[in-house]
Amino acid sequence: MSLTAPPKIKLKGRRNMALARARSIASRIAQAVLLLLAVIIFNFVLIHLAPGDPATVIAGESGGTTPEQLETIREAYGLNDPIFIQLWHYLVKIFQFDLGYSFYFGQDVTALIGERLYPTVLLAGTGMFAGLILGTLLGVIAAIKPKGLLSYFVTVIALVGFAAPVFWTSVLLLLALSITLPLFPVQGMNSIIVSPDAIPQIWDTTLHLVLPATALALIYVALYSRTARTSMLDVLDSDYIRTAWAKGLGGKVVIFKHALRNAVLPIITLFGLHVGALLSSVVLIEVVFNWPGLGSLLLESILRRDTPVILGILLASSVLVIIANLVTDVAYRIIDPRIAISGGPQ
């Protein structure tokens, strides 16, 4: 009896823990839905409170129009309805997974975003991960010899990366590696006319990807190298690292297995946070490199007050941020089991 009791308690404890986790996940999903709703309403109201409307742009690009034509355009796009009616119509459409119709591009917004999502994910994913890996490695190497030359080099890289505006570094990259040294193409995601074969297509896209991804990665290299360096210096000063050295473990094991595993937590927190701010950097890079993604579409739409497209992209971006935060949570639990046991980071 006494032998079988502990497993039951353990089982009960596990069941409670699973229940608590399920409740926590449900609660997080409910919060996410409410947050999304708030974001949609906030964005909608904010954009509609700004002066002017798309009819002005359509008329403007024509070099003029008549009051009757302006009225026809406004009527056609429902711009004469009170803002609450327009908001209601928009919310109804959103719940039917319909993001509306672009005023300017004359295309379904979902299709438009769908076309542009893949290039942005490719660019943002490559740039961010390259920045994360390279930045962390540089930070770690700098932390091993904090007074060494490499450490100062990392500090300089970080300062330049922070200080230089991304459009400026982008143009410099273009001038240096595309015009002066003609190694990479200037613009686009592919050559304007590409080979029908798969391998040349992959090579072509890779060549086009290098410069914009480098411009994006530079931002994150700066950020993560500084964070990794500081975090590693803290961890390397811990008792358990001294113990590891004392046990005679090899340098790689101590640094990469024992120290980095703990030092990487703040980097992951930052990574999750940066996904939200990613779009602002991507917009500029996509414009400079004419990358056919969501960022350039967002800018074109903002300039032309193409409300359905702006709202659609902001919604997609909000969903991405929420997903990124959830993924960050999960990554925390995998990397640091103590967090999983204690119920997650506060």
Add this chain to the structure above:
Amino acid sequence: MTFTRRTTQTSTHAARRSRSASSHLLRPVVASLAALTLVLGGCAAPSALVGSSDDTLIYGTGAIPRVLNPAVQSGLATATTGTQLFASPIRLSKNLEPEPYLAESWEEAEDGKTMTLHLVEGAKFHDGQPITSEDVAFSLNVVKKEHPFGANLFGPVTSVDTPDEQTVVINMSRRHPALLTAMSPPFLPVIPKHVYGTDDTVTDHPQNAQNVVGSGPYKLRSHLEGKRIVLKKVDDFFMPNEKAPQQVLVEIISDENTLALATEKGEIDMMTSNTPSILSRLDDVDGLTVADTGYEGLGALTWLGFNVESENVSDKRVRQAIAYAIDRDYLINKLHRGQIEPATSPIANDSPYFDDSLPTYDRDLDKAAKLLDDAGYTTDDQGNRFTVQLDYDPLSAEMSSSIAETIKANLKDVGITVRIRSSADEPTWGNRVANYDYDMTLDNVWNWGDPVVGVERTYLCDNIKKGVLWANMSQYCNEDVDRLFKKAASAPDEESRKATYAKAQRILTDELPVLPLENQQYRNIYSDSVKNAPNGPFGIMSPVLNTSMEG
């Protein structure tokens, strides 16, 4: 022994751990590279065009067309492609003289109230249907009703008769000297009645942007909104087009600096620019030509528009003082590197109606100060007279903001404080100026070939229309100017038309509802492989029938 064994064990263990750590580190890198390869594997970009580049003209532009049908939308973005897709009754020569296109000949009645067109035989739409007089009449009526300048282009037209399939008779209430210009490619595309004459209004017709059925030398192969338009040559076009490129790609690159770099690198065959820094830089690049003529029909002007109802600039002496205070020599020769000509008239320098005897308002600070004193704006203790607000169109922010800063510095010299107000986007600026919430604004306006189309709209009293962009936004009204514009619009001959416009220009440059600053120079920039680039009065906004690709 034990020590040795332990050391061996430790070192083996450490080596294993080390390998394990390395592999831990490498695993995400390898996985990321593998994932990237997989992701790249699916990817010609959405805009990629698979095939061969032989005999293809790649034209780069930052202008994104909303629709491709110039019958319902004006502007460079639509007309670039629209004039390849649709033919017009008339073409304009280098000297703005009419030439046969769909109409092989035409006669004007003695009283100027009737124009008869004789259409060429054998012309077909892209769906194989013949182009008839019915289609021309339908197109003219659509443009008159739906085009932003429809009333200016075809206002006097009362009816269009079609006595037979090849004859079009245009009846007018009065003489209309601008009629032939109005029937040229940027303005009157001949669209098929059997496609666009359905229940849908032409403005909202789905075939304005996709599956376009045109009448021009190129047909639409694909249109990826905001990125690329692919056109394919019509083989049995009614005019000779053997040398014309098999394909025309309109590649949209919104950042002009990137577009210029792509042209320099040879990724783009041809582009158009009015930006002085780009024109001067690309002029020095081997293998590229910056045309020294072209786009004369546009009559593109940069001007300082005044809201004449606004308190501080309502007196014409103040506007003249501002004109005298602005340093045009600096604007033209320093800021814009001599790539732009000064403007002295509301009619552009290249127009046959331009009067070259108008006041030039060369910088004269004493004269400016005296005019301000006379107008009652004397200086205070700090030398200030008054504050005035200056807006500018954000679509040309790079050029306009530097002009605005120059004006601000220049006017400070005569005691006028300028507060520059930037606008976040085009609708914000448009909303402000079209609703008269401004003192002065920098604006870019096109004459569009004939004063009837693009000049008089800025000054006519009955075109003061609140909320409408590029109507009479200065709220300027002078019955003499109205009378002169109306007289010139129906003048019996060119000489009297020129004389009448000259009188109007003299009044306008004295009263200055707008202060013309610069004649923008739009120019084609193209690689050596482009022969006979379209450097005509409307540039790329005309069919590229005579252009060819070599090498």
